[in-house]
Amino acid sequence: MRRILTVAAFVAIGIAPGSVSAQEASVAPTINQNFKSADLDVEGWATRFTGESREAFNARHAVVKAMALKTGDAVADVGAGTGIYTRLFAQAVGPSGKVYANDIAPQFLAYIAQNAAKDGLKNVQTVQGGDRATNLPAASVDVVFHSDVYHHFEFPAVMNADIRRALKPDGRLFVLELAKTGGQTGHVRAPKEAVIAEIEKSGFRLVEQVNVPGLRDNYLLHFRKS
Known part of the structure; x- marks a missing residue:
């Protein structure tokens, strides 16, 4: 029987108590309220995320191409939503690769798992995150990606x-x-x-702003862990 695994373990984020990050106040306390609702309208959000006017959806193939993923890569799609990019990443890295679909909404993760099973994508694993942690395993991925998600981080320093x-x-x-x-x-x-x-302050260095055909209202930044 095909199974899409869900990681339930909550891992420590490695920030010392008393540090600036540990004391960070929420920068947007209600920004994710809709996604925490028990009656989250997944189908409604799926329609919204794939709307013709949504640039992040229309340019998705060009974005993935620009990322130059390799066969066997492990990729985390943080704030994966309904899995628009998760599916493309799973195809790009192949059966020897792995894609973690990460979101705070369990309903979105169930939707992704269902579609991955339907598509025969056995390299997708869902991981429920929270306001202060992705709950991804330490040193587990080659690439992290998030799309129109940064402004949804209540605690950006902690999440970075x-x-x-x-x-x-x-x-x-x-x-x-x-x-x-x-x-x-x-x-x-x-x-x-x-x-x-903010991201550079968290231990990354900016490599480039990637030129992606079709992006006008959005921008794609490429960082490396330093």
Whole structure:
């Protein structure tokens, strides 16, 4: 019987008590309220995530190509939602690779697991995260990716440190984020320059802003664990 495994273990994030990160206050206390609801409308969100006007969806193939994943890579899709990128990553890394679909909403993870089983993708493993940790195993992945998720981190310093913990030495981090321009992007907390500064402060170095065809309202940043 085909099984998609769910990791339930909660791992320590390796931040010393009393440190700045450990004391970090929430920067957006209600930002994830909808995703914590017991009656989360998964199908409704799936439709929204795949809308024709959503750039992160329309440019998904170009984004994955730009990441240059290798056969056998272990990839974490943090804030995976309904698994738009999870599926593409699983195909890109092949049967010898592994994809962790990571989200705070168990309903999204169940949806991803169901679709992965339907598609015969045995290299997908779901991991439920929380506000302060991904709960990914330490030094377990070559690449971490998140799409329009950074502004959903209530505790960005803590989460950046936890992502660093989950990456292997010299691991790569790709951040696809909506540019803060006012108007429709009022929910986006920080401009690109602040995002870069926060992530670099957490032990990463910026490699480049990746030029991806089809991205105008979003940007893709490539970091390495330092």
